Amino acid sequence: MIAKHEVMAALRESGVVAVIRTENPGDLVAVARALHKGGTKFVEITMTIPGALEIVREATAQLKDTDMLVGVGTVLDGETARAAILAGAAFVVGPAFDAGVVRVCNTYGVVVMPGALTPTEVVTAWKSGADVVKIFPGDMGGPDYLKTLKEPLPQIELMPTKGIDFETAPAFIKAGAIAVGTGSCLVNKALMAAKDYAKITENAERFIRIVREARKGIS
Numbered sequence: 001m002i003a004k005h006e007v008m009a010a011l012r013e014s015g016v017v018a019v020i021r022t023e024n025p026g027d028l029v030a031v032a033r034a035l036h037k038g039g040t041k042f043v044e045i046t047m048t049i050p051g052a053l054e055i056v057r058e059a060t061a062q063l064k065d066t067d068m069l070v071g072v073g074t075v076l077d078g079e080t081a082r083a084a085i086l087a088g089a090a091f092v093v094g095p096a097f098d099a100g101v102v103r104v105c106n107t108y109g110v111v112v113m114p115g116a117l118t119p120t121e122v123v124t125a126w127k128s129g130a131d132v133v134k135i136f137p138g139d140m141g142g143p144d145y146l147k148t149l150k151e152p153l154p155q156i157e158l159m160p161t162k163g164i165d166f167e168t169a170p171a172f173i174k175a176g177a178i179a180v181g182t183g184s185c186l187v188n189k190a191l192m193a194a195k196d197y198a199k200i201t202e203n204a205e206r207f208i209r210i211v212r213e214a215r216k217g218i219s
Contacts, residue, residue, distance in 0.1 A: 011132070031197070042071065047084075085110050134181065164185075
């Protein structure tokens with residue numbers, strides 16, 4: 001299992017978590033390799049997908065020759081968090097804060113990113129042991145809201161998810177996000193169905209380039 005500090009360092013360096021929805025382990029592996037070729041190191045498979053943990057287990061095994069990190073999203077309770085970690089998840093993400101999820105991840109030394117929206121929710125999640133607080137839905141308040149949160153809470157790492165694309169990502173990064181979560185602008189059902197891995201790699205390269213550009217000049 002990769003050390004937590006290494007996962008956090010990779011997250012800061014990469015700046016993007018690709019959220020993929022597929023029921024086929026083969027698709028996930030091929031897509032992950034295409035994303036990795038484009039510079040993306042984080043891929044999240046959500047628990048809303050049937051057989052998600054089996055997909056994660058197989059993908060993790062097949063991607064051992066890379067430094068791609070496979071995580072599990074939409075984790076709502078400690079039992080699921082533990083199952084995800086045992087399946088090989090390098091990080092665990094939730095749409096909301098659950099103390100059991102954070103506690104289990106802390107016990108196993110796995111990066112945990114519970115969801116929150118209000119300042120109270122953000123601080124509660126952080127005080128409970130969250131490594132990163134996922135601001136969800138990110139498009140509700142937009143970059144200005146994230147910047148407002150960061151002003152009194154600079155020590156809390158925030159990752160907005162939902163509504164993040166090529167156009168909106170730079171503003172979120174400049175507002176102080178450690179990374180952003182995004183899905184369809186990198187990978188969608190049409191690209192997976194067509195097995196257009198070259199386009200997925202191109203999308204990843206473009207997104208990484210945008211993140212790096214946005215970070216220039218940020219102190």
